[in-house]
Amino acid sequence: xxxxxxxxxxxxxxxxxxxxxxxxxxxxxxxxxxxxxxxxxxxxxxxxxxxxxxxxxxxxxxxxxxxxxxxxxxxxxxxxxxxxxxxxxxxxxxxxxxxxxxxxxxxxxxxxxxxxxxxxxxxxxxxxxxxxxxxxxxxxxxxxxxxxxxxxxxxxxxxxxxxxxxxxxxxxxxxxxxxxxxxxxxxxxx
Amino acid sequence: xxxxxxxxxxxxxxxxxxxxxxxxxxxxxxxxxxxxxxxxxxxxxxxxxxxxxxxxxxxxxxxxxxxxxxxxxxxxxxxxxxxxxxxxxxxxxxxxxxxxxxxxxxxxxxxxxxxxxxxxxxxxxxxxxxxxxxxxxxxxxxxxxxxxxxxxxxxxxxxxxxxxxxxxxxxxxxxxxxxxxxxxxxxxxxxxxxxxxxxxxxxxxxxxxxxxxxxxxxxxxxxxxxxxxxxxxxxxxxxxxxxxxxxxxxx
Amino acid sequence: xxxxxxxxxxxxxxxxxxxxxxxxxxxxxxxxxxxxxxxxxxxxxxxxxxxxxxxxxxxxxxxxxxxxxxxxxxxxxxxxxxxxxxxxxxxxxxxxxxxxxxxxxxxxxxxxxxxxxxxxxxxxxxxxxxxxxxxxxxxxxxxxxxxxxxxxxxxxxxxxxxxxxxxxxxxxxxxxxxxxxxxxxxxxxxxxxxxxxxxxxxxxxxxxxxxxxxxxxxxxxxxxxxxxxxxxxxxxxxxx
Amino acid sequence: xxxxxxxxxxxxxxxxxxxxxxxxxxxxxxxxxxxxxxxxxxxxxxxxxxxxxxxxxxxxxxxxxxxxxxxxxxxxxxxxxxxxxxxxxxxxxxxxxxxxxxxxxxxxxxxxxxxxxxxxxxxxxxxxxxxxxxxxxxxxxxxxxxxxxxxxxxxxxxxxxxxxxxxxxxxxxxxxxxxxxxxxxxxxxxxxxxxxxxxxxxxxxxxxxxxxxxxxxxxxxxxxxxxxxxxxxxxxxxxxxxxxxxxxxxxxxxxxxxxxxxxxxxxxxxxxxxxxxxxxxxxxxxxxxxxx
Numbered sequence: 001x002x003x004x005x006x007x008x009x010x011x012x013x014x015x016x017x018x019x020x021x022x023x024x025x026x027x028x029x030x031x032x033x034x035x036x037x038x039x040x041x042x043x044x045x046x047x048x049x050x051x052x053x054x055x056x057x058x059x060x061x062x063x064x065x066x067x068x069x070x071x072x073x074x075x076x077x078x079x080x081x082x083x084x085x086x087x088x089x090x091x092x093x094x095x096x097x098x099x100x101x102x103x104x105x106x107x108x109x110x111x112x113x114x115x116x117x118x119x120x121x122x123x124x125x126x127x128x129x130x131x132x133x134x135x136x137x138x139x140x141x142x143x144x145x146x147x148x149x150x151x152x153x154x155x156x157x158x159x160x161x162x163x164x165x166x167x168x169x170x171x172x173x174x175x176x177x178x179x180x181x182x183x184x185x186x187x188x189x190x
Numbered sequence: 191x192x193x194x195x196x197x198x199x200x201x202x203x204x205x206x207x208x209x210x211x212x213x214x215x216x217x218x219x220x221x222x223x224x225x226x227x228x229x230x231x232x233x234x235x236x237x238x239x240x241x242x243x244x245x246x247x248x249x250x251x252x253x254x255x256x257x258x259x260x261x262x263x264x265x266x267x268x269x270x271x272x273x274x275x276x277x278x279x280x281x282x283x284x285x286x287x288x289x290x291x292x293x294x295x296x297x298x299x300x301x302x303x304x305x306x307x308x309x310x311x312x313x314x315x316x317x318x319x320x321x322x323x324x325x326x327x328x329x330x331x332x333x334x335x336x337x338x339x340x341x342x343x344x345x346x347x348x349x350x351x352x353x354x355x356x357x358x359x360x361x362x363x364x365x366x367x368x369x370x371x372x373x374x375x376x377x378x379x380x381x382x383x384x385x386x387x388x389x390x391x392x393x394x395x396x397x398x399x400x401x402x403x404x405x406x407x408x409x410x411x412x413x414x415x416x417x418x419x420x421x422x423x424x425x426x427x428x429x430x431x432x433x434x435x436x437x438x439x440x441x
Numbered sequence: 442x443x444x445x446x447x448x449x450x451x452x453x454x455x456x457x458x459x460x461x462x463x464x465x466x467x468x469x470x471x472x473x474x475x476x477x478x479x480x481x482x483x484x485x486x487x488x489x490x491x492x493x494x495x496x497x498x499x500x501x502x503x504x505x506x507x508x509x510x511x512x513x514x515x516x517x518x519x520x521x522x523x524x525x526x527x528x529x530x531x532x533x534x535x536x537x538x539x540x541x542x543x544x545x546x547x548x549x550x551x552x553x554x555x556x557x558x559x560x561x562x563x564x565x566x567x568x569x570x571x572x573x574x575x576x577x578x579x580x581x582x583x584x585x586x587x588x589x590x591x592x593x594x595x596x597x598x599x600x601x602x603x604x605x606x607x608x609x610x611x612x613x614x615x616x617x618x619x620x621x622x623x624x625x626x627x628x629x630x631x632x633x634x635x636x637x638x639x640x641x642x643x644x645x646x647x648x649x650x651x652x653x654x655x656x657x658x659x660x661x662x663x664x665x666x667x668x669x670x671x672x673x674x675x676x677x678x679x680x681x
Numbered sequence: 682x683x684x685x686x687x688x689x690x691x692x693x694x695x696x697x698x699x700x701x702x703x704x705x706x707x708x709x710x711x712x713x714x715x716x717x718x719x720x721x722x723x724x725x726x727x728x729x730x731x732x733x734x735x736x737x738x739x740x741x742x743x744x745x746x747x748x749x750x751x752x753x754x755x756x757x758x759x760x761x762x763x764x765x766x767x768x769x770x771x772x773x774x775x776x777x778x779x780x781x782x783x784x785x786x787x788x789x790x791x792x793x794x795x796x797x798x799x800x801x802x803x804x805x806x807x808x809x810x811x812x813x814x815x816x817x818x819x820x821x822x823x824x825x826x827x828x829x830x831x832x833x834x835x836x837x838x839x840x841x842x843x844x845x846x847x848x849x850x851x852x853x854x855x856x857x858x859x860x861x862x863x864x865x866x867x868x869x870x871x872x873x874x875x876x877x878x879x880x881x882x883x884x885x886x887x888x889x890x891x892x893x894x895x896x897x898x899x900x901x902x903x904x905x906x907x908x909x910x911x912x913x914x915x916x917x918x919x920x921x922x923x924x925x926x927x928x929x930x931x932x933x934x935x936x937x938x939x940x941x942x943x944x945x946x947x948x949x950x951x952x953x954x955x956x957x958x959x960x961x962x963x964x965x966x967x968x969x970x971x972x973x
Contacts, residue, residue: 084937087944089892092936095906099930102601115603241858279860290855294874304859307869336960356859464811472911474920479911481922482705505814508903517901520771520799521778521806593914597927600915620917620924645795 005032012036047118052125053183059126060133064171065163067138078134085131090124097124132182140174141167192219193255194360194391195240195282200249202232202239202415203265209235210246211415217360217408220389224396224406224423228438231412233395234287237364240393241282242275253278254359280308283353287365289345291337291352297324298333301352309356316355323351327381343374347381360391368397399439403427411435464503465649466523467493471508472591473613475673476529479508488673492546493527495665496640499656512571512590515539518641524649525642529610531574531635541644543653545637546666548679552578554629555614556606557599563629568595568604574634575608599625612674689922701923710908714939717894717905720826725890727830729883732837739842742863754842757835765832766899770824774807781805818902825900833890840882845871847878877958884951891943909936 012033066078085093101114113119144167152162195217202210209232217223225233238244240251242258245268251258258278259270269275291300301320305311324330327347329340337345346366353361366382367375379401386392386405396402402409403423410420411432419432430436469477469489477487485506497504507523518526518540531549532542552575554563564584569576571588579586587604589595596617598604607614611631618625642650660666667680686692686700701707738750757765778801779793786802793800803809808816848871856866897904913929 083945084941087888088937088940089895091895091906092933092940095909096930096933096937099927099933102597102603102927103930105602112602115601243854243858276860276862279858284855284858286851286855286858288851290851292852292855292870292874294870294877303869304856304861307865308860308862352859464809466810466817474917478920479706480920483707483709484705486920503811505810507814507817509901510907513901520775521801522901524810591910591914593910597915597929600927616917616919620919643800645800 005036008032009036012040048122048125051122052129055126056129056133059130060137061168061171063130063134064137064141067134068141081127082131082134082138085128086135090128093124093128094121133179136175136178136182137171139178140171143174144170191221193217194219194253195393196250196252197236197240198250198252200236200239200246200251202235202244202246209415210239212249213412213415213417214249215410215417215420217391217393219359219391221407222386222390222392222394222405224394224402224409225412226396226399226402226409226438227412227418232415233412234364236412237284237362237393237395241284241362242269242278243284245269253281276308280304280356281359282362283356283358283360285346285349285353285361285363285366287369289337289342289349289369291345291349293337296334296336297329297340297348300337300348301355304352305355305357320351320355323354324348326384327351328377341374342370343377346370346374346378350378350381350385354385354390360393361385363392363394363396365395365397367401399427411438413438464505465497465525466505466507467497468507468509468514468518468523468526468528469493470511470514470528472511472593473529474616475612477527488669489527489529491673492660492666492669493525495660495669496653496656499659500652502652510590511573511592515641518643521643524646525640525653527640529613529638530641532637532639533574533635535577536641539644540641541646541650542639542641543650544657545639546657546660547638547670548681549633549635549637550679551611551631551633552608553611553614553627553631554606554608555596555599555618555625556628557602557625559626559628561605561628563606565605566603568598568607569609570595573609575610578632578634579608596625612678686922697923704923706908706912709903710905710912713903713905713908716822716897716902720822720829720894720897721890723826724829724833725887727826728833728837728886728890731830731834732839732841735835735838736841736845739838740845740867750838754835754838757832758839762832762893762896763899765828766896769828769831770900773824773827775799778805778807781807821900821902825897825902828900829890829893833886836886836889837883840879840886841875843882844875844877844879848874880951880955880958884947884955887947887951888944891940891947905936905939909933 009032063078063082066074067082069075069078098115098120101111101120105111105115114123148166148170149162152166157165193216197213197215199212199214200210201208201212213232213236215223225236227233235244239246242251247264247267256274258274260267261270262268291297292303295303298317298320301323302313302316305316306313321330321333324333327350329344329347329351332340332344332348337348340348346369350361350366363382367378370378375398379398382392382394382401383405392405394402394406406423408420409423409426411418411426411430411434413434419426419430419435426435427439430439469485471477471479471485473487475488477485477489480486485508490506493504493506509517509523511528514526514528514530515536517523526540530536532545536542554567564582566587567579567582567584568587568589569579570592571590576586576588587598589598592609592613595604595607595609596614599607606628614627618627640653642653657666660669661681670678670680686696686704689697689700692700735750735754738746739754741747741750778799782789782793782801782805785804789802791800808820852870852874853866856870861869895904895906898906909932910929913927913932915927916924918924
């Protein structure tokens with residue numbers, strides 16, 4: 001029983017990423033088959049989830065700083081980016097991006113891999129979580145008590161020093177719970 | 191002299207702490223009773239027990255000659271008769287340290303809310319007397335403002351007007367000035383002094399010894415949940431007998 | 442009380458049940474020309490729409506068309522959302538386990554590959570519509586299958602280079618190849634799959650199945666079915 | 682049609698576009714956009730009503746009601762939306778038909794389930810087989826609204842519950858001190874102050890609701906996504922007067938803009954509402970939102 005299940009896992013475990021058996025069993029579908037196939041599908045979830053969240057985390061910090069920037073164009077661009085990805089359904093974004101990459105690919109062969117799920121969908125997920133997280137980070141940045149910033153200014157900290165030693169930590173502290181809650185929602189099939 | 195409130199050996203425990211360890215006192219009609227004492231001595235709890243916001247565990251609370259009827263004993267003790275609770279609460283109006291004006295109602299609405307909904311008095315009459323009271327405490331022009339648009343002093347004066355509008359037997363004031371800046375404190379103190387002069391019955395918990403001295407007919411010094419000393423303000427402040435009161439007044 | 446409660450949906454829906462007659466709801470996809478598609482006016486059109494209406498007339502049934510996505514076309518028949526499937530569905534043993542079929546109204550038709558160039562490798566990536574005969578065939582053939590929910594998308598996949606070729610019903614592909622001005626072309630060999638095209642009917646609906654079988658037979662006998670087939674699929678079509 | 686569209690292949694570009702965009706197929710597309718708006722307009726107030734009801738249940742003093750309220754909120758929130766969309770509608774539809782079946786056709790002897798088939802008597806079908814396709818579509822749409830309303834109602838219930846809890850204790854205590862009874866305290870104080878604490882959550886929920894509307898397709902409703910795909914797909918001249926290549930990119934761009942506009946508009950309205958509600962309540966809108 002356990003042995004056959006191991007075999008099934010060997011055959012189908014990586015099916016969702018295109019390795020192993022392609023054709024699904026037609027008869028004798030056991031719980032092991034189902035579990036293996038679902039698990040195999042989850043490989044994608046993990047791939048998308050983990051990569052998009054990790055990359056998105058860093059990009060979101062940049063975006064939130066950009067949005068707060070004194071540079072008007074930068075601030076406007078970041079704001080628009082966040083608005084677009086937070087303001088439209090993910091579902092529509094996927095469709096649009098797919099068709100966009102298709103047309104781009106015709107003109108520029110560089111875009112070849114973008115229409116496959118492993119890259120195209122990842123990019124959209126990455127942008128999407130970045131926008132949502134950036135919004136949270138931005139809220140946290142603005143919520144840092146003015147006095148603490150004044151204090152660091154009064155000690156002559158440079159912008160970078162100020163960010164690294166005060167703002168970044170405060171921002172993470174303030175945003176952490178909301179961020180984790182959002183990540184959880186993102187990973188669950190809601 | 192008519193007794194408005196009498197406490198006999200009232201005790202109150204919070205889990206692990208004994209807040210009131212047998213307090214007996216009498217507050218008389220037309221008089222001001224001031225409760226003083228260090229933080230944590232149980233002054234506020236005592237006031238809340240009188241208004242039945244807090245259930246005392248033991249002892250009698252007698253409102254105008256009628257003892258509160260209880261069910262259960264000890265920590266599970268609670269008033270038996272809801273009507274009686276209502277009577278006590280509507281006849282003893284509370285003024286809180288943090289004002290506690292209802293933030294979704296304008297000042298005028300705050301003042302008329304309880305008389306109209308609880309006592310079911312005629313709304314027009316209540317509004318009329320509310321306006322008089324607001325004028326009396328000096329914030330008539332703020333009647334349509336919302337609480338958070340007012341300074342602390344103005345809010346507390348509105349809260350006093352709200353309490354008076356119930357036409358209560360007595361006002362219970364729980365440190366009415368401690369949340370205020372010295373500047374704003376003055377406005378409120380002068381209102382309280384006016385009330386005292388008019389013979390309003392008040393039980394006031396305060397940190398302000400000068401205020402207690404000026405307006406109180408009776409001063410009660412609480413320490414660790416017990417009445418350490420009581421008497422008229424002259425005696426309490428000029429010739430304290432207990433060591434604790436001496437130390438408290440000196441600090 | 443109970444009755445009032447149950448009446449609410451009825452009232453809401455306009456006493457619909459009061460005149461329960463012989464109305465048959467016909468499920469189709471509406472995205473599979475020339476079998477069935479939506480015309481410019483937004484109405485259903487195509488060979489099967491004409492055929493279905495004629496069959497209903499012959500069986501003395503009032504028919505109402507229902508559009509449904511291909512992926513869920515069988516489950517929705519089974520759960521009673523409509524009573525027949527008439528959507529270019531090939532009769533196969535696998536489907537026959539879940540639903541019943543009438544006799545076929547089209548003989549088995551060839552499926553074909555279409556690609557963007559002549560020299561394409563048919564063991565590469567082939568697109569096909571989900572849950573079709575063709576998808577099953579490709580999956581077993583050793584080529585890499587990519588599936589799409591609508592027939593439309595299987596063609597786009599080839600134009601866009603997502604797939605090397607599309608494998609689909611010849612009659613569906615023919616007008617598309619013709620309209621592509623040489624961008625798309627038939628490649629490889631044609632393969633005849635399935636047992637012909639028939640109407641899907643719930644297994645329990647034996648009476649309805651008999652009625653339609655009879656109607657199809659009558660159309661076969663008087664030649665009207667052949668005429669309709671030629672009108673829609675051209676002279677080359679296999680007739681009865 | 683307003684324009685003469687009888688032979689599109691001879692029209693100039695502008696007229697061609699006008700004719701193309703106003704043909705029957707496009708009218709159904711616009712109609713599906715209307716469906717989204719109607720869904721929003723109906724599901725939002727129903728959700729709020731249901732949410733209030735659930736929150737009031739969950740705050741009730743009677744413990745069975747309290748448990749029931751909390752349980753419903755928990756269950757609906759605990760089950761992923763997708764599952765609701767996939768199974769709830771079928772269950773609701775079949776449940777209704779089953780109930781009607783036993784009441785309307787008591788003489789029916791055959792089993793309702795025969796293999797995979799779900800069979801009820803003719804009279805019990807919802808809507809009846811003879812009703813027009815429009816009625817069927819309306820019925821499906823009502824089921825969709827019910828589904829959306831239940832899911833979002835439970836979320837709203839949770840928000841309202843939290844908001845009721847967030848009303849400061851001293852506001853309630855003061856009311857007690859002035860003799861208001863629990864009923865009066867709930868309706869005159871908690872319930873009125875609750876809105877301001879609920880508003881950020883509700884705004885959020887509204888945005889989520891907007892973005893959930895493309896899920897209509899999961900309920901078998903021909904929604905904007907269906908029509909964008911259908912209309913955008915390449916068309917061969919044999920089956921249409923308006924052949925064109927693959928235009929799906931443009932249709933989906935339109936959908937993106939549509940949703941973006943909807944979001945942006947909502948943001949503006951909600952901002953105004955927040956400012957109005959928070960007027961005089963001590964938190965300026967923006968500060969308040971950040972506090973949440």
